[in-house]
Amino acid sequence: MASSSNPTVSTSTATGVQPAATATATSMVAARQEQLRYYRRPPIFGKDDNFVVACKTTSFSSKFNALLLGDEDEDSAEWGFLPPEGTLRFRLERGDFPWSHIDFEAPGGSPANFAAWNSHMQSSHADILTKIGLQRAKWFGEFTLSKNNAALPVLVSGWNVTTHTFIAAWGEFTITLEDVCELLGLEATGHEPYTDEALDAQEAADRLELDRICRSCIGSSNKATFSPLISYFFKDSSEGSSSTSANAPGQGTSLELPAYILVILSRFLLTGKPNDQPRRDLVNISLRLARGIKLPLAAIDLGSLYTWLDRTLLDMERSLGRYNLANFANGVLLTGFLYVCFPVVAARLNEPPRGETILPPRSYLYHKRQSRKELISAIDRFEDFVMRPYEENIFVYNCNFFQHEPRMVQVGVDIEDPLLPVVLLFSPGYLPSYTDWGYTSEHYNPNRCSRQFGFDQGAPRPVFQSSNPKVTFSEACSLFSSSAAWGISEAMDGRVTIPSNKRQGDVTPLFATKFWPSQLA
Secondary structure, eight states: OGGGGOTTTTOOOTTSOOOHHHHHHHHHHHHHHHHHHHHHSOSOOGGGOHHHHHHHHOOOOSOOOOOBSSOOOOOGGGSOOOOGGGBHHHHHHHTSSOOOOEEEOSOSSOOTTHHHHHHHHHHHSHHHHHHTTOGGGGGTTTOOOOOOTTTHHHHHHTEETTTTEEEETTEEEOOOHHHHHHHHOOOSOBOSSOOOOOOOHHHHHHHHHHHHHHHHHHOTTSOOOSHHHHHHHOOOGGGSSOTTOOOOTTTTSTTHHHHHHHHHIIIIISOOSSTTSOOGGGHHHHHHHHTTOOOOHHHHHHHHHHHHHHHHHHHHHHHTTSSOEEEOSOHHHHHHHHHHHOGGGOOOOOOOOSSOSSOOOGGGGGTTOOOOOOOTTTTTOGGGOOSOTTSSOBTTBOOSSOOSSOEEEEETSOOOTTTHHHHHHTOOEEEEEEETTEEEEEEEOGGGGGGGGTOBBOOOOOSOOTTSOOOOHHHHHHTTBTTOGGGSOGGGOEEEEEOOTTOOOOBOHHIIIIIHHHHHO
């Protein structure tokens, strides 16, 4: 620090009165040390930790009426126990490594000159953007979601890399496909089927050209923002002095739509490093989408978020408290989930615009609302968690997936298109993931958080076996096509009752008396 080289920092006058400049420098050092102590503190505190205290007082109701998501496993030897080494807060509690402050670097707003281009592209290509499920992206340029940096590290500290759930004293919860669809306005299903076939000649040429344009816009400094790429493809005539001024070089070309989709993916959905410029590794996906090949963007976004959260534990283990961690997980999705499920830490709601044919995503409700409320005491209080935040009609929003009455669906045979997205929400399986480390897939275990869909929570089966490895990115994408009824989890064979949007799930006696107490022990 600069103060360490100042010999007057620790000196005083003969009369014992410290000079003003010295006092200021000393107070700055003290403030910095206090700031470091605050940010380095773990969100857990040994025997006085809220998790430990809440575990001793956790109790469950007895209104169980048996609406299970699959069969409950009665054999304790086969329960899906939580290995403590997979949960960040437990590793910190054991003293495996110290806490490192997490900087959530993904932006929460749009590039400076994006709004006008966004409006132009949404009106010019409305049909194809609707076909691929990006019609609500028109709102991405209209709102900013401020991240709650006091609460997010506490939320992330409860993440378990084995189960892909957050661990609280009262049970498990997670970010589900329903959260992604509601908060970001994406769709759960994709193209039928998705294949990763080789590019044809035209697509290969387009890829090379769009990649060249991205490289030229980024420049040799590698510090350029999205602005050069946007300016290459769009010139806002309202900003110029003459309405007859020439268009931008790429405006109206066949690459304009892929470039627009590339910005949408890089900035708002599949965020990564660097966070302030288009991701050239997403050019392929952008070209596919621009050709009308619908991908399961909600699943890809959620799988990528899981990958980022998994990396947090590994990065903290490597850091050993020596430096802050940079995390590029989708901040809008994380913050939106935090606010809808923990209203006690949420910012005040906005009222969405009325009279719009296309509603903004639910995350718009927190547009430009700032909250610094902490989660450290609320995360382990069951009464502070909202299991089904989308069941009530808020302003002009309705419950999109669940209806007022329960519905029966036959799993393993053809499922009607309106029901398929609903079944996919709570079907265990795989999520396609694409981050800076490439294409992969992540395990999806909503059966461990059945109450978030209105089911009752039983003692879950093991997460997965060693004989059940991850699938490829393209295989995971194909599981979300409209012909993927055969791929739905074997644990759901037979008839499944889809709960109503009002039903609040409970826990089974086996979960309450044996499984969860054994986990906590």
